Amino acid sequence: MKNLRKWSRILHRDIGFFFIGTTLIYAISGIALNHLSDWNPNYSVENKNFTTQINLENNASVKNNILLLLEEVDDKENYKQHYYPNAQNLKIFLKGGSSIMVDVESGAGRAEYLKKRPLFYDVNYLHYNPNKIWMWFSDIFASALILFSITSLFMIKGKKGVIGRGGIYLVLGIIVPILFLVYYL
Amino acid sequence: MKKIVFVLVFALAVISCKTDDKKAGATNKTAETAEIPFLALGEFDAKAGEFVNKEVKVKGIVDHVCKHSGKKVFLVTDKGDVHINGEERFDEALTGNEITFTGIVVEERIDEAYCLKMEEDNIKSHKEGASNKDQYDAKMKMIQKYRDQMKAENTDHISNYSINYISHSAVE
Numbered sequence: 001m002k003n004l005r006k007w008s009r010i011l012h013r014d015i016g017f018f019f020i021g022t023t024l025i026y027a028i029s030g031i032a033l034n035h036l037s038d039w040n041p042n043y044s045v046e047n048k049n050f051t052t053q054i055n056l057e058n059n060a061s062v063k064n065n066i067l068l069l070l071e072e073v074d075d076k077e078n079y080k081q082h083y084y085p086n087a088q089n090l091k092i093f094l095k096g097g098s099s100i101m102v103d104v105e106s107g108a109g110r111a112e113y114l115k116k117r118p119l120f121y122d123v124n125y126l127h128y129n130p131n132k133i134w135m136w137f138s139d140i141f142a143s144a145l146i147l148f149s150i151t152s153l154f155m156i157k158g159k160k161g162v163i164g165r166g167g168i169y170l171v172l173g174i175i176v177p178i179l180f181l182v183y184y185l
Numbered sequence: 186m187k188k189i190v191f192v193l194v195f196a197l198a199v200i201s202c203k204t205d206d207k208k209a210g211a212t213n214k215t216a217e218t219a220e221i222p223f224l225a226l227g228e229f230d231a232k233a234g235e236f237v238n239k240e241v242k243v244k245g246i247v248d249h250v251c252k253h254s255g256k257k258v259f260l261v262t263d264k265g266d267v268h269i270n271g272e273e274r275f276d277e278a279l280t281g282n283e284i285t286f287t288g289i290v291v292e293e294r295i296d297e298a299y300c301l302k303m304e305e306d307n308i309k310s311h312k313e314g315a316s317n318k319d320q321y322d323a324k325m326k327m328i329q330k331y332r333d334q335m336k337a338e339n340t341d342h343i344s345n346y347s348i349n350y351i352s353h354s355a356v357e
Contacts, residue, residue, distance in 0.1 A: 036252065036253055037315065037316055037317050037320065038317070040252065042277075058263065080281035080282065081246045081281050081282065081283055083246050083248075083261055083262060083263050084263045085261070091248070093246065093280065093281025093282075094281070095281075097277060097280050097281070099281070128255065128274055184313065
């Protein structure tokens with residue numbers, strides 16, 4: 001038992017240090033992605049309203065006219081594509097995910113500029129398993145979390161350990177998800 | 186110390202064994218292109234019924250990649266649009282690019298039972314805080330639209346067609 005306790009502490013401590021960064025990545029992105037309904041966790045969005053006199057009706061010269069518009073409100077080098085969702089509106093796609101919507105009749109337009117959120121964009125990217133290398137790394141991380149759970153049972157002895165206060169916390173922590181399942185499932 | 190080095194070396198060895206990247210949004214699979222019919226988005230809704238469970242090609246501009254799952258692309262042209270469903274996440278950088286997608290046409294039948302289920306799910310998810318008031322209202326409005334359409338067309342169902350992703354390539 002003494003040996004088990006010793007090794008539980010060693011593994012919990014050393015592997016724990018190794019995975020501090022990964023834990024923060026999943027914790028921060030987890031909170032960010034939990035609230036998708038409330039915000040865009042990857043991009044901050046800035047809207048800019050404008051009006052234009054440029055003729056943007058769907059004809060042969062529309063591409064040139066769009067570039068003229070972009071010179072006014074953005075940069076023509078940012079042009080990617082455009083299309084008409086309906087007869088009245090033109091949508092212009094810009095580099096970097098930004099876009100512009102223009103009412104071709106009134107000339108009223110709105111540019112939506114997307115800017116990557118520092119840190120959040122990167123941790124969210126990793127959270128979504130961008131490729132197999134990260135998938136395997138995150139599997140190892142998940143396995144380490146299981147290991148941390150098991151080793152934590154043996155790390156402390158006595159009344160603060162699993163047979164004392166620790167055990168009460170353990171049971172409470174299991175009861176919370178069970179209550180949730182009973183109530184919502 | 187030796188043990189720590191051993192754990193690190195083992196972890197790196199496991200990682201290095203798997204290096205291929207198969208993300209839907211970043212991969213151009215070399216699919217067989219011969220004999221695959223091309224459907225213009227302007228006629229997609231009218232013709233898709235003839236191609237259910239068959240492979241087709243469609244071309245358009247990626248309007249957006251689904252913010253929530255990342256596994257859905259809304260492909261558009263001036264004349265029509267279609268949803269492309271992937272098994273893996275699409276790259277958000279596809280937005281605004283003109284792309285040719287290859288995939289299987291799938292039909293989703295919307296009838297009264299489907300509307301009731303959608304209604305029930307919408308109420309439940311809103312109650313649990315998974316959607317805000319605007320999202321809740323928008324979904325209810327959409328369900329009512331389906332019901333109105335079925336009534337107007339005097340039919341018991343509406344067929345919605347989309348495409349299950351196989352591959353894509355950028356239009357030059």
